[in-house]
Amino acid sequence: MSVDLLNFIETVLNGLMSGVMYSLVALGFVLIFKASGVFNFAQGVFALFAALTLVGYQTGQVPFAHLINELFGTNYHHWYASMPNFLAIILTMITMIALAWVIERLVLKHLINQEPIILFMATIGLAFVLEGVGDLMWGSNVKVLDVGIPSGGSEWLEQATIGLAPEGSDYYGMYVDVLNVWASVIAVVLVVSLALFSQYTKTGRALRAVADDHQAALSVGISLRTIWVLVWAISGFIAMVAGIMWGTESGVQFSLSLIALKALPVLILGGFTSIPGAIIGGLMIGVGEKLAEIYIGGFFQIGALENWFAYVMALVFLLFRPQGLFGEKIIERV
Amino acid sequence: MSLQDLQNIPYGKKILELKNISLAFGGVKALTDVSFEVNKGEVFAIIGPNGAGKSSMLNVINGFYKPTSGLINFAGTDRKGMEPEFAAKSGIARTFQNIALFKGMSTLDNLMTGRLLKQKQNFLMQALYFGPAGKEEEIHREKVERVIDFLDLQSIRRTPVGSLPYGLQKRVELGRALAMEPEILLLDEPMAGMNVEEKQDMSRFVLTVNNEFKTTIVLIEHDMGVVMDISDRIVVLDYGKKIGSGFPQEIRNNKAVIDAYLGVSDD
Numbered sequence: 001m002s003v004d005l006l007n008f009i010e011t012v013l014n015g016l017m018s019g020v021m022y023s024l025v026a027l028g029f030v031l032i033f034k035a036s037g038v039f040n041f042a043q044g045v046f047a048l049f050a051a052l053t054l055v056g057y058q059t060g061q062v063p064f065a066h067l068i069n070e071l072f073g074t075n076y077h078h079w080y081a082s083m084p085n086f087l088a089i090i091l092t093m094i095t096m097i098a099l100a101w102v103i104e105r106l107v108l109k110h111l112i113n114q115e116p117i118i119l120f121m122a123t124i125g126l127a128f129v130l131e132g133v134g135d136l137m138w139g140s141n142v143k144v145l146d147v148g149i150p151s152g153g154s155e156w157l158e159q160a161t162i163g164l165a166p167e168g169s170d171y172y173g174m175y176v177d178v179l180n181v182w183a184s185v186i187a188v189v190l191v192v193s194l195a196l197f198s199q200y201t202k203t204g205r206a207l208r209a210v211a212d213d214h215q216a217a218l219s220v221g222i223s224l225r226t227i228w229v230l231v232w233a234i235s236g237f238i239a240m241v242a243g244i245m246w247g248t249e250s251g252v253q254f255s256l257s258l259i260a261l262k263a264l265p266v267l268i269l270g271g272f273t274s275i276p277g278a279i280i281g282g283l284m285i286g287v288g289e290k291l292a293e294i295y296i297g298g299f300f301q302i303g304a305l306e307n308w309f310a311y312v313m314a315l316v317f318l319l320f321r322p323q324g325l326f327g328e329k330i331i332e333r334v
Numbered sequence: 335m336s337l338q339d340l341q342n343i344p345y346g347k348k349i350l351e352l353k354n355i356s357l358a359f360g361g362v363k364a365l366t367d368v369s370f371e372v373n374k375g376e377v378f379a380i381i382g383p384n385g386a387g388k389s390s391m392l393n394v395i396n397g398f399y400k401p402t403s404g405l406i407n408f409a410g411t412d413r414k415g416m417e418p419e420f421a422a423k424s425g426i427a428r429t430f431q432n433i434a435l436f437k438g439m440s441t442l443d444n445l446m447t448g449r450l451l452k453q454k455q456n457f458l459m460q461a462l463y464f465g466p467a468g469k470e471e472e473i474h475r476e477k478v479e480r481v482i483d484f485l486d487l488q489s490i491r492r493t494p495v496g497s498l499p500y501g502l503q504k505r506v507e508l509g510r511a512l513a514m515e516p517e518i519l520l521l522d523e524p525m526a527g528m529n530v531e532e533k534q535d536m537s538r539f540v541l542t543v544n545n546e547f548k549t550t551i552v553l554i555e556h557d558m559g560v561v562m563d564i565s566d567r568i569v570v571l572d573y574g575k576k577i578g579s580g581f582p583q584e585i586r587n588n589k590a591v592i593d594a595y596l597g598v599s600d601d
Binding site: 202205206208209211212213215216217218219220221222223 | 396398418419421422423427428430434435436437438439443446447448450451453510511514
């Protein structure tokens with residue numbers, strides 16, 4: 001194999017891996033959009049909040065410590081030195097479920113049957129509130145998140161591929177981050193279990209029913225509000241997984257909430273209502289931007305193409321296939 | 335009040351009574367002071383010209399709309415309004431004028447949603463298909479298969495309902511309501527847009543359900559031939575007001591009803 005071909009394969013592989021990360025974020029959007037018709041602008045902040053909370057539990061931070069110390073002149077910072085990873089993750093999950101319940105109680109319940117744009121605005125508000133609460137609760141410093149997922153280049157792949165290049169060429173083997181491999185495995189497990197859950201359980205059936213038709217779901221006695229809490233909790237869980245992955249990679253910082261912006265082109269490609277769409281859209285964006293960075297960017301000598309190429313792809317899609325690859329076709333009666 | 339109480343009401347006795355129901359959306363009056371009662375085990379028809387408030391009435395009965403004033407006496411208890419979830423739990427099932435099916439799901443899955451309220455096992459057990467959960471799924475599946483047989487839906491069991499022709503979708507919707515094993519079945523124009531043959535089939539299904547399962551049926555229908563043939567009693571609405579009620583024979587000769595349908599000249 002020539003070095004060029006090996007480089008190409010490496011680029012595609014890395015693209016697929018980062019694509020999985022995009023898919024994870026997009027998946028949270030799709031679930032909520034399907035079930036409640038809400039475009040949840042706060043999904044990125046969900047991921048941030050989950051990551052912050054996880055680190056907080058792990059390191060035994062006292063929530064609202066700064067506020068409490070300021071108000072009462074105390075000096076609390078940490079409760080305990082550390083907590084086992086799995087316990088912290090479970091506690092974070094419980095927190096995200098509680099958050100979903102609170103959101104249903106305080107926001108969604110009062111906005112039933114409102115225009116989508118009003119619900120959308122409400123989620124923007126939610127994003128700001130949650131970001132503020134996250135700041136107040138856990139502090140705004142950049143935190144290190146380590147739940148024991150290995151990271152760094154894969155030695156094995158490097159050794160395995162170094163021999164594939166022709167004799168005497170200057171090739172050092174492929175670089176793939178192990179963290180990304182783990183992220184892919186976890187994403188696959190997550191998607192498969194979601195699919196099984198929605199296909200084969202009665203709750204899953206109710207969930208699909210609500211996603212399909214609210215009125216009909218009500219008429220067979222499904223409680224919309226229970227389903228909404230459930231869906232928001234699942235989205236919170238997915239956000240947590242995304243938050244763990246992104247947080248492990250680049251630290252838990254407030255810019256983490258911006259990953260939501262990377263999910264937008266994914267949704268436009270895949271369609272807002274399709275779970276396979278979110279996955280394939282994510283992979284396409286991941287591969288597309290890596291290839292563009294190396295080949296288009298390399299050819300024209302432009303850097304940082306990776307940062308905006310996804311949006312160009314989304315624009316092209318909007319021109320030719322506005323409903324996305326798997327979205328429902330937009331048919332309008334005139 | 336529970337499903338049990340409903341089942342204990344003797345046939346021919348009042349199961350549902352609407353007392354002076356009014357419903358307004360802002361300034362638009364959909365229903366004004368409408369009262370009637372439905373007896374257990376009968377086929378009760380609500381008729382009237384377009385925009386008479388028939389569908390609104392059905393929506394009041396199953397809780398989609400809360401009446402602005404008036405009471406609903408359901409199985410002996412007065413209520414200010416119903417809740418869709420409560421209505422479903424208490425044995426009221428319905429179909430819709432503009433078919434409301436779960437279009438992405440198969441016929442079988444659509445019918446299975448009708449069993450959701452009766453399924454007790456939680457999803458963790460179900461996820462493992464463990465012990466009682468597996469058995470329960472089978473029991474409900476069996477009930478659904480009976481509905482499939484009854485409505486002749488065998489060949490489209492696995493077809494996503496969105497791709498079915500209109501007449502079959504109507505039938506699947508009826509199937510989903512039947513899968514709930516309701517005490518009261520509300521049908522909103524079950525025969526709209528059907529050809530003669532399909533109408534005959536549908537009438538046969540409705541009458542069989544009424545005869546064999548003793549299900550009380552409240553239906554809205556425009557085809558007067560069908561209405562006069564299958565209903566026991568009729569109420570007529572026009573512009574949100576009740577203009578007549580009684581047995582089919584009485585309705586046929588009611589002056590106000592004829593005027594409402596054919597229009598009346600001023601002189």
